[in-house]
Amino acid sequence: MTEVRSLATESLTKAFGGVVALDGATVEFRHGQVNALIGPNGSGKTTFFNCVTGMIRPDSGQTTYRGRDITRKAPHAIVRAGVGRTFQLCRVFPRMTALDNVLAAVRPAGLTGLLRGARARDEVDRARGWLTRLGIEHLADVEARNMSWGQQKLLELAGVLMGDPETVLLDEPAGGVNPALLDRIGTLVRELNAEGRTFVIVEHNMDLVMSVSDHIVVFDRGRPIAEGPPSLIRSDERVLGAYLGV
Ligand SMILES: Nc1ncnc2c1ncn2[C@@H]1O[C@H](COP(=O)(O)OP(=O)(O)OP(=O)(O)O)[C@@H](O)[C@H]1O
Numbered sequence: 001m002t003e004v005r006s007l008a009t010e011s012l013t014k015a016f017g018g019v020v021a022l023d024g025a026t027v028e029f030r031h032g033q034v035n036a037l038i039g040p041n042g043s044g045k046t047t048f049f050n051c052v053t054g055m056i057r058p059d060s061g062q063t064t065y066r067g068r069d070i071t072r073k074a075p076h077a078i079v080r081a082g083v084g085r086t087f088q089l090c091r092v093f094p095r096m097t098a099l100d101n102v103l104a105a106v107r108p109a110g111l112t113g114l115l116r117g118a119r120a121r122d123e124v125d126r127a128r129g130w131l132t133r134l135g136i137e138h139l140a141d142v143e144a145r146n147m148s149w150g151q152q153k154l155l156e157l158a159g160v161l162m163g164d165p166e167t168v169l170l171d172e173p174a175g176g177v178n179p180a181l182l183d184r185i186g187t188l189v190r191e192l193n194a195e196g197r198t199f200v201i202v203e204h205n206m207d208l209v210m211s212v213s214d215h216i217v218v219f220d221r222g223r224p225i226a227e228g229p230p231s232l233i234r235s236d237e238r239v240l241g242a243y244l245g246v
Pocket residue numbers: 016019020021039040041042043044045046047048
């Protein structure tokens with residue numbers, strides 16, 4: 001039987017002063033699928049991403065990736081283990097071109113212009129390939145700060161994909177993005193998933209979540225309250241209650 005376990009947590013807890021952001025969250029995402037993590041504002045989704053990617057330390061609990069403990073690992077070690085991520089507030093280098101941004105994802109920024117030879121050429125080709133795949137190849141020589149918000153989000157994703165992660169965590173990919181780009185992101189997620197990449201997507205846009213996800217986990221107050229396929233989640237009373245307060 002194939003391994004279906006992807007990123008998973010056991011009793012993950014994190015408090016900021018008196019605010020309990022994660023309250024013993026036990027979650028299991030599925031390998032090879034498009035997973036979504038949804039929930040009302042402040043329900044702990046970003047804190048969850050930050051804990052499982054090593055950006056912040058949980059107070060207690062455990063994180064595993066495909067059965068391997070990654071709880072106390074540094075962010076770069078978690079990336080090496082196969083988990084890449086984007087950020088809600090989009091992290092790109094504003095004064096670097098799109099192409100250099102993608103290259104910087106796999107080599108130190110200071111070396112970008114210095115490296116020569118076949119490997120560098122190969123990397124440039126791959127970087128251009130990702131820009132093309134994301135539909136922003138025409139912006140290769142444009143500085144990131146001169147690109148639209150949506151284009152910057154695609155650029156950030158190109159950088160993450162340049163690291164060839166087996167699993168991609170997307171933090172609000174639709175936030176502030178126009179409908180045309182939104183369609184592109186949805187299509188891309190499905191295509192990349194069909195090629196074998198696992199996704200975990202934190203997102204408020206329910207159209208996107210419902211159209212791309214195989215498996216949805218719903219958070220409320222720092223822990224999961226429901227999980228299942230879109231058809232089930234859409235009509236789950238606990239979910240409606242958490243969102244609508246009914
Ligand atoms: N660095 C921090 N310091 C203090 N409180 C924090 C910090 N980060 C998050 N919190 C609090 O923890 C709780 C969970 O926040 P978090 O950002 O994880 O939720 P979220 O589900 O991602 O929300 P949103 O959907 O609005 O992005 C909130 O009450 C938030 O105010």
